[in-house]
Amino acid sequence: MPKCHNYFVILIYLHLFLLSFLGRAQESTPTLAPLISYIEQLEREHNVKFSFIDADVRSIKITIPTTKTLEGILTDLEAQTGLSITKLNDRYYTIVKNPLVDLCGFVVENFENNTIPSATVEVLGTKTNVITDANGQFHLTDVPRNANIVIKHIGFKTIFLSAEEFSQTDPCRKIPLTTIYQELKEVVVYQFLTTGINKEQDASITINTGKFGILPGLIEPDVLQTIQALPGIKSVDETVSDINVRGGTNDQNLILWDGIKMYQSGHFFGLISAFNPYLTEKVTLIKNGTSVEYGDGVSSVINIQTENKVRKTFVGGAGFNLLSGDVYGNVPLSNNVSFQFSGRRSTTDFIKTPTYDRFFEKAFQDSEVTENNNVEDNSDLTREEDFYFYDITGKLLYDINEKQKVRLSFIHINNNLNYNETTDTDHRQSLLKQNNLSFGGSLQSNWTQRFSSHLNLYYTRYNLDAQNIVSEAQQLFQNNQVLEKALKLNTNYKLNSTLNWSNGYQLNETGITNRTLVTQPAFRSNIKGVILTHSLFSELGFKSPNSKWFARGGIRLNYIKNLKTFATFDDLILEPRLNLNYAITQDLKIEVLGEFKSQTTNQIIDLEQNFLGIEKRRWILSDDQTLPITKSKQASLGINYERNSLYVGLEGFYKKVEGISTATQGFQNKDQFRGEIGSYDVSGVEFLINKNMNTYSTWLSYTYNLNNYYFDDLVPHKFPNNLDIRHTFTFAGTYTYKKFRVGLGANYRTGKPYTQPQEGDNPIDNTTFPSRINYADPNSSRLSDYLRADASFIYSFKIGNRTKASFGASVLNILNKKNILNTYYRLNDQNEIETIKRGSLGVTPNVSFRMNF
Missing domain, CATH: 3.55.50.30 (Phage tail protein beta-alpha-beta fold)
Incomplete structure (x- = not known):
């Protein structure tokens, strides 16, 4: 009993204690x-x-x-x-x-209640805003009671509150923000060759110059040089202004710079790209399966886009090489406005370097003439040249608000040449001025989360003035001018998470003038044409949730009207496009591409002897008589495999292009003056295998092309295309070690076709005036195979905290292989056949030094 009593007493005390505590x-x-x-x-x-x-x-x-x-x-x-x-x-x-209240709060994340510093707290309708401190706390005084408060921070959902919602019982309210969890879409991208070159899911190739690594022979990320490292793309004459994509001529490439069509793309007669790479953000190359928003360019689209983001801090750089010096910068003017600029100027008119000498020899090698297998003595030949080039770009970026952005761009490209050749008995002078001036503007508007639009306008003017003075009595003057104005509106509507609908309208007015004046024999010509093109386009894009399927298909409708007074015509052209990509497995993908395209601008290729070997091309318009609208059809099937940094790609294609002229193809045979209309078709295979690791990348590419002309009015009707390069191989590699980057590679291809004079006793037809060469069948002969090896080296280092620098050196054709790029024939004043062999670049060194800050 005593023991039970003790327990009872303990329970009573415990009960009283709990009551007291409660x-x-x-x-x-x-x-x-x-x-x-x-x-x-x-x-x-x-x-x-x-x-x-x-x-x-x-x-x-x-x-x-x-x-x-x-x-x-x-x-x-x-x-x-x-x-x-x-x-x-x-x-x-x-x-x-009280009409005015004081507010206080703690901003925290809603998961673990961690405070959020640097969140923005703004009173809408006023200029009052504060930033939360290190503890996530903020204070606002004299806030209108009916005001709305917005609180936002990157990575969290924005929250809106009214001033009255702040609890008055809690002197400082805790306000939770919800973290944004965004499911990122899978982006199917293959990176190959070097950093910054990617193959996208729609089969286009993108080049990010800011992340560009190194390629053999390149010490700067030259846009038009870089794309020639890809299968199916080459330049048969070693230039950047004559790029051949899948057997097409250069004028069949649509080159856009910030949405502006460019009619000039190179300096130094095409040996150097005219586009500054250091403000270029992205270059997109499309060989097939083009979106319907693009017109023109029956062979390819090369879309160059400069940096498009308003910067908050200044960035810039400068550098020089053995041909030119350049400077660029991006200057913030306010929180939502910045200005980009770049400028480059050659040193060729006051400094002669080994690089300049090699380039000049290639451009002016028409004086190296063999006559009846006897070498002409040019020991009394003297030359004087005054040559320089420059380019200037500018871009104003203005973010009106988060949903609307304005961009204004301009570019000016200029080349000037004054060249004189003097012998004891003769004096010749060639003057050549070439420039392109363009202005463009765009407005990007995101009206809702689903609907957006992009308005683009531009004006471009290209001008070529050429003068060839053989003697005081015999002179030739030529002018080629292109004026183009364009408006383009794109709209995009997201039907749902997998389906996208794009629509648009484009208006182009293109006027081209060609003037020619010859003093002896007297001849004068002034031809002007204007074409107006209205285009409507619509396209659906689909991407499955698991990214196994990508599909894009659409139609572009072009109404083309030639306003030429004596040759007016109009045409309605329907262009379907298709782009399909399917992932068979995670590593293996197949693509099917197809397109119809057309273009109304082409280039006449003047004979090289007009300007002592300085080739020049003149733009002309289709007129439905001497030159119809050029149209193409293309289909391709490709398969891509990527696993463990190994990429293998194989693609077969077929392309047919109609509406070409012998004048636009650069014929150098009996048919070069006839201007006949025909077509060509090209079928081929492109193969690439690339092993790309962190420190090295090595690749082998192979391209097979079978490219033939068809001209009903010529004999024979079918013969090899001037660009029929059957086999092309590239083997190259790059290596990166700390701050060093090295590239080494070789390019091999079979020779291009050319036409020889007929063998026998009558190679010259003297029954005509002037006399003409009797040629064999067109393109029945081939040049010797082409081989060139290139190397490059870049060392990067820092100068101070913010300044980076690099030193680079490159050598083109390090084996000094004497490649023949073209062979053609002409009659001299003694009515004898001259053989002109245009060779490739010899050993061409270059060095560069750059600083970026």
């Missing part, structure tokens, strides 16, 4: 009472009356004040509620809402 716990939690009920209680206890609006106080709850005096109670209530209580006399009081 009582203290309840006392520590303040009791909230409705304000309106407490006001009624005050009226009874202190014999007073309060006047107020029910809606102002009905929802407010308070902690009962502990003070006993009415004055102290009212002061406490004002502090708790933010209400203003005014005494009218000893009995009557008014209670009203």
